[in-house]
Amino acid sequence: MIKYRKAGEMKDSGVEWIGGIPRDWEIRNLKYIGFTKSGLGNKKPKDFGHGYPFISYKNIYKNLVVEETYPDLVDSTEADRENFSVLRGDAFFTGSSETIEELGIASMCIKDISNATYNGFSIRFRPHSLSQYYPECMKYYFRSQAAREHLIRNDNSITRANLSQKLLKMLPVLLASFNQQKKIANFLDLKTTQFDSIISKKEQLIKKLEEAKKSLISEVVTGKVKIVDGKLVPRDLSEMKDSGVEWLGMIPRDWAVKKIKHIAECYPSNVDKKTMKGEKRVRLCNYRDVYYNDYITDDLAFMKATATISQIKKFTLKKGDIVLTKDSESPDDIAIASYIDGCVENLVCGYHLTLIRDIKGSIDLYVYYQLMSTGARNYFETVANGVTRYGIGIFGFVNLQVCIPNIEEQEKISKYIRSYINEQAKIIININNQIRKLKQAKQSLISEAVTGKIDLRDWKIIEGELQ
Template identity: 25%
Template structure:
């Protein structure tokens, strides 16, 4: 499917909009909406926990939780105020809210002058270049005054509705492809977890004799393995320190830093996930992390709490935060790298999540006992090394597949964004489009290559 240009254009008077169809107008947002920001009410995690329900609770650019009552129940435009991805191609910053909703103070709430305008405004705001409207040195912020001055290309009523229908139809096609890619990523994660679980509970030899582990959720394990609790493998078990740190990270090995909880996400240690210790604070060298330390997050979201990573070398000036357990194992009995892959397995993840507590699903905690009391099947140290080596090879294959899938999703989202931009700024003329037209998906995506294509 290809789209023609309009027969005649005029200067919009807005540099980033460029030319628009000659019969279109350009309107500032303040003439299209009423801002309802004064009615927003933020809720902290404890307050949300006490109000759990089915009403979406919105943050800067997504639903953060669900509560039991609404502030609004009407057709609205929600537009990120601070923390939204204003400059990330393919990521929306404006959303259509229809029905009960509770927005917090990080997202603007806009009532359109006519409810029929809501889709046009959302599409237009997601095609806006925010470079002249967003301010802030450390966190992008769209103030109310700057927001209301945003210009939108504004076609006549019937044409505007037709563009909305076109975009609803075509973006739904692209969204379906993105959803398929997302499902593939979830399947890859499930497969990865299943491979790990099998290796650390059944071993690599399918013909090895088995025995009952004595632990219901573990089932059978190889007959020559031991089954013990983590507490018998631990030489030291420490918790870090969380002083008030700078926002910047420690950029060199000569600067002291405090590790953030994200340094162990998904089983890979990332030393750059840290905050620089201010010069006026004395470091605590006893909290420095060392080679073969096992780091475990004690506070995070449900799917990340209990994440673990192996430290491959000494970091004399990186300290663990108080959201991280530092576990030093008897390496001759249990390798830290083996413990990491074991803690990623499906069965043990379920046990950790059962032990997690907290007032909000966005931040759960586990105590030392949740780790100490975990059962672990323990092969001989040489077999632990072979299992880790084999899983690392399989992980490389999974990672390559996931990266390729993520790349496809990024391309689809970029094309979706380009298609919206081209339609709402008049770079393509879709007045001849009909919803019942049949076209190949590839032809539809070709229509959305880049904005420049339609220049």
């Protein structure tokens, strides 16, 4: 049973979104308990992938605690390693993001990491002393809504969100006694582990559903199975031939194999997120819109930007267009495709995306499902170039080889896959809603603990690894 402090034990923090805090707690701006420093920013792509440990943006963004088993390396100098060192108690904040809500995500270093440096798109906070600052507790505070609200409310970015050291230094920090911080950390380690276990199981279920979707699409669009009376039936080997393409394997004898450049036009977009005087106002379809949606529809919340007349003419999206992400932090997470499903008003394809359109001799929806297949995904992974961030040029897209049956077969396949995806989407939406509520409950618990609203004075610390 969680116990809350009584109103008489609290005082006004003076911060609207934090509210009351225990009377014996302190509140200080971050600048009074330590100092900030931007990361290593003078490196070129050739410097990565070898050398010394490197804390990447992705490492910070995805982990509450800086991951020690990082794969990232950089060719850093002795001066680099001295100036951009990574020690216990260092908190790293992401310094740039596509949205304000994702700005200033923090990750805590729990123990010194020898010879490590950190990336230039983050800001390191280092406390003057650990005598009143318990990193295991502060890792929760810096990611809590109490801390995040300061960054979200006070950021003045217009296009891409950027965190200034000036704003970060003014972050209000709540300091309980050192012993209380240890109890808060232990309590939250236990409770968040319980939440994370439930969330992880639900996320694994979604992952299995997504893998099943990829597998089914791959089997259908390469003709390994055929649709008979609304059901999938394996094709007999006598009906098949070698496609001559490794990632396609065997395909039906009457199917053709063609490169994208022979059936469609392909255009990498150059429309950025800026709002420029003299340009026309547009809605912008961004990387995130494509990455998180199988279908792009007019009712999605798109960001506003501007574009030139020539950009609008070339990149205004229309029904049947296919849009793919053209870069990523890992080669196995690139060329994610989305289909423009219906009329979209004044919507332009944004930067970091490639547009495939004007498909000839094939159904656009069928080609889209080809791009979603496991074979296509494997192909894109092999042609992605990069070290710390990967990209695919236009030649990588246009040289993808796809299976082309007759139009009647394409229509049947498109209809079947669409129905399957729609039914599966209902299940995934339901699971995602459950995950969202669990994450909200977890975040609420963290905020109530790190602001002292939950009374943990009598909490008995549980030693050892928490399960």
